[in-house]
Amino acid sequence: MSEALPAPVSGALLELLLQQDASAWLQIGKDGILNDMGGELAHFGLRGLVPGEPAAEQLLFLAGMLPLGNAPVTLAAVELGPDRHADIHLLPEARRDWAVLIDRSNSLYWRAQAQQKANELNLLHRRLLRQDSLPTQTPAAAPAMASAMLCNALDMTVLERQADGGFRLLGTPPAEFVTLCPDSWQTDKGFHPQREFPFLENFIAEAERVWDTAAKPRRSGPWVETDARGGEHALEAIAVLWAGRRLLIIELLGERYEEHRNFLQMGRENVLLRNYLEEQVHQRTAEIRAREEEIALRLVWAAESRDDSETGAHIRRVGLYSEVLANAIGWDRPSVDDIHIAATMHDIGKIGIPDAVLRKPGPFTREEFAIMKTHPVIGGRILAGSRSPMLQMAKDIALSHHENWDGSGYPYGLKGEAIPMAARIVALADVFDALVHARAYRPGLSADAALEIMARNRGRQFDPNLFDEFVRQQPRFKLIAEEQSVMLFEGFRDNP
Amino acid sequence: MIRKKICMLGAFAVGKTSLVERFVKSLFNARYQTSLGVKVDKKSLAIDGRLLELILWDLAGEDEFVSLRLPYLRGAAGLLLVVDGTRPETLDTALALRDKAISEIGEVPSILLINKADLAEGWRIDPPDIDRLVARGWTILETSAKTGRGVEEAFLALGKEMLQ
Numbered sequence: 091m092s093e094a095l096p097a098p099v100s101g102a103l104l105e106l107l108l109q110q111d112a113s114a115w116l117q118i119g120k121d122g123i124l125n126d127m128g129g130e131l132a133h134f135g136l137r138g139l140v141p142g143e144p145a146a147e148q149l150l151f152l153a154g155m156l157p158l159g160n161a162p163v164t165l166a167a168v169e170l171g172p173d174r175h176a177d178i179h180l181l182p183e184a185r186r187d188w189a190v191l192i193d194r195s196n197s198l199y200w201r202a203q204a205q206q207k208a209n210e211l212n213l214l215h216r217r218l219l220r221q222d223s224l225p226t227q228t229p230a231a232a233p234a235m236a237s238a239m240l241c242n243a244l245d246m247t248v249l250e251r252q253a254d255g256g257f258r259l260l261g262t263p264p265a266e267f268v269t270l271c272p273d274s275w276q277t278d279k280g281f282h283p284q285r286e287f288p289f290l291e292n293f294i295a296e297a298e299r300v301w302d303t304a305a306k307p308r309r310s311g312p313w314v315e316t317d318a319r320g321g322e323h324a325l326e327a328i329a330v331l332w333a334g335r336r337l338l339i340i341e342l343l344g345e346r347y348e349e350h351r352n353f354l355q356m357g358r359e360n361v362l363l364r365n366y367l368e369e370q371v372h373q374r375t376a377e378i379r380a381r382e383e384e385i386a387l388r389l390v391w392a393a394e395s396r397d398d399s400e401t402g403a404h405i406r407r408v409g410l411y412s413e414v415l416a417n418a419i420g421w422d423r424p425s426v427d428d429i430h431i432a433a434t435m436h437d438i439g440k441i442g443i444p445d446a447v448l449r450k451p452g453p454f455t456r457e458e459f460a461i462m463k464t465h466p467v468i469g470g471r472i473l474a475g476s477r478s479p480m481l482q483m484a485k486d487i488a489l490s491h492h493e494n495w496d497g498s499g500y501p502y503g504l505k506g507e508a509i510p511m512a513a514r515i516v517a518l519a520d521v522f523d524a525l526v527h528a529r530a531y532r533p534g535l536s537a538d539a540a541l542e543i544m545a546r547n548r549g550r551q552f553d554p555n556l557f558d559e560f561v562r563q564q565p566r567f568k569l570i571a572e573e574q575s576v577m578l579f580e581g582f583r584d585n586p
Numbered sequence: 587m588i589r590k591k592i593c594m595l596g597a598f599a600v601g602k603t604s605l606v607e608r609f610v611k612s613l614f615n616a617r618y619q620t621s622l623g624v625k626v627d628k629k630s631l632a633i634d635g636r637l638l639e640l641i642l643w644d645l646a647g648e649d650e651f652v653s654l655r656l657p658y659l660r661g662a663a664g665l666l667l668v669v670d671g672t673r674p675e676t677l678d679t680a681l682a683l684r685d686k687a688i689s690e691i692g693e694v695p696s697i698l699l700i701n702k703a704d705l706a707e708g709w710r711i712d713p714p715d716i717d718r719l720v721a722r723g724w725t726i727l728e729t730s731a732k733t734g735r736g737v738e739e740a741f742l743a744l745g746k747e748m749l750q
Contacts, residue, residue, distance in 0.1 A: 287626075288591075288641055289624055289643075292657055292658060293657075295660065296657055311658075313623045313625065313626065314621075314623060314624070316627075324622075347622065350622055351621075354622055354652070355620040358599060358620050361598075369710075565718050566714075569714050569718075
């Protein structure tokens with residue numbers, strides 16, 4: 091477009107409206123002269139148009155159409171060239187000019203958008219006709235003023251940044267806008283909108299970058315102002331550099347804001363309702379789960395009471411650590427609840443290990459260790475075949491909690507992500523709790539010392555990413571580890 | 587008069603707008619109405635003989651639909667992080683928002699408000715999580731925009747911290 095365009099503000103406005111789809115626009119004076127144009131004219135094969143020349147002579151589709159009538163007209167699917175079809179919306183007078191929007195013809199969505207624009211411009215036409223006392227303008231200022239009025243009638247206020255840092259008002263601001271700062275709209279004085287609207291203090295800093303670097307127009311996002319009567323008005327500012335002019339367009343969002351807010355409200359209420367229902371379900375099933383957990387724990391305790399190295403509190407804490415870690419990595423609520431119970435059964439296979447091995451105080455021989463290493467398979471067998479998701483998870487944990495990330499574990503030497511995630515979680519929880527609590531043959535370590543030891547096996551024994559999350563959750567784990575009153579189940583404290 | 591900008595941060599529906607309304611207008615509307623964008627309010631306070639004008643930026647709550655626009659934080663002298671005591675996940679959101687804010691504007695006084703104290707029986711935030719934050723030096727206050735409990739105190743407390 092030429093630098094000498096007579097209507098920079100309307101051009102900026104229409105560019106903003108049209109910049110996201112290949113559309114174009116024309117402004118034609120009532121004398122039929124092409125005054126202004128913009129958008130993707132080349133996309134429609136419209137090249138070589140000359141402002142100041144009769145429009146109908148340059149644009150065949152306008153032949154016989156001018157002057158336009160009173161109502162908007164859409165010429166659908168006009169062939170502008172080979173494989174170039176457009177919908178052409180002829181919008182009767184915007185006070186001085188006719189507007190023509192040229193839009194892709196094959197998109198219903200954009201057709202609807204164009205119709206919306208047509209409706210808005212038609213509304214503009216009506217509103218301008220109602221304004222009896224327009225300020226007298228010099229001939230040079232008139233086109234810019236008309237363009238600003240185009241914005242004003244679309245509920246936009248156009249301000250131009252001045253050298254002194256103040257703003258000059260272009261056109262007449264919409265009446266609704268004036269109610270927000272009734273004493274400030276004097277066009278002969280510098281205007282500082284950020285004094286009226288503190289929100290703009292921030293945005294003007296962003297706008298400066300747009301103006302200084304000729305960056306793309308930038309929107310502020312919506313904000314809300316309250317007028318003297320307590321009425322709320324949603325606004326949005328747009329910073330535009332147009333032909334060297336630093337424009338700040340402030341738009342009254344009106345119904346669009348309400349529509350957007352209602353949409354957002356609906357979405358958020360749905361989220362709140364979903365969360366509420368999930369919580370209700372969780373609470374209702376908590377009692378059932380508590381019973382399920384107690385049965386599991388009593389059975390686990392029965393199985394493991396032969397093992398002097400295990401305590402009921404350890405079993406319970408492994409469930410608690412696993413729950414925290416599963417939650418931290420984003421598992422859904424039912425799965426987190428499942429691992430809380432399933433993790434406690436990780437060593438249930440020890441029920442199949444003879445006393446002579448399980449209760450042996452000293453180190454194992456190679457044969458004894460081979461027997462000990464069968465407990466995951468025994469546990470997996472005990473828990474296999476259930477339709478309960480919790481028991482299916484318990485089977486995975488029992489079978490795989492001694493597998494190592496690098497494939498060096500047992501019973502199958504599974505490697506990396508082939509090891510079920512639940513088993514990887516429990517492997518960390520089991521080792522951590524064993525290290526921080528005293529055993530008959532050694533004192534307990536501090537949490538930091540335990541982590542230091544475990545860190546040596548990050549990527550070898552433990553899933554490295556999971557280990558990192560485990561470290562991040564340490565404050566929670568420390569609280570669990572330090573909790574002296576962890577009971578195996580209600581009324582049963584096995585390790586005073 | 588000293589002017590200070592405060593940003594209200596938190597997940598959606600934790601009561602940020604209600605706290606501001608309660609503080610500025612002594613109003614409480616029980617119907618949840620989501621915020622979109624920013625609303626700026628002002629209120630003056632006298633603190634230790636000094637007049638402080640608070641410029642309150644009520645920023646729309648963050649969720650999967652909307653994320654915080656960091657430029658809004660520019661110039662903030664204090665943060666009020668708001669949590670809904672009945673929704674534990676809103677604590678994580680508030681802490682994450684604080685981290686974002688600090689990375690944008692640097693360290694500024696912050697106070698964590700556990701709102702909806704009138705529903706304290708239904709609170710589901712783990713007390714150990716709160717204890718942990720207190721141990722790390724956080725100022726945490728319980729508020730209820732509905733009853734007004736703790737609201738004035740919260741803004742006063744932040745005002746004092748900002749003036750120190």
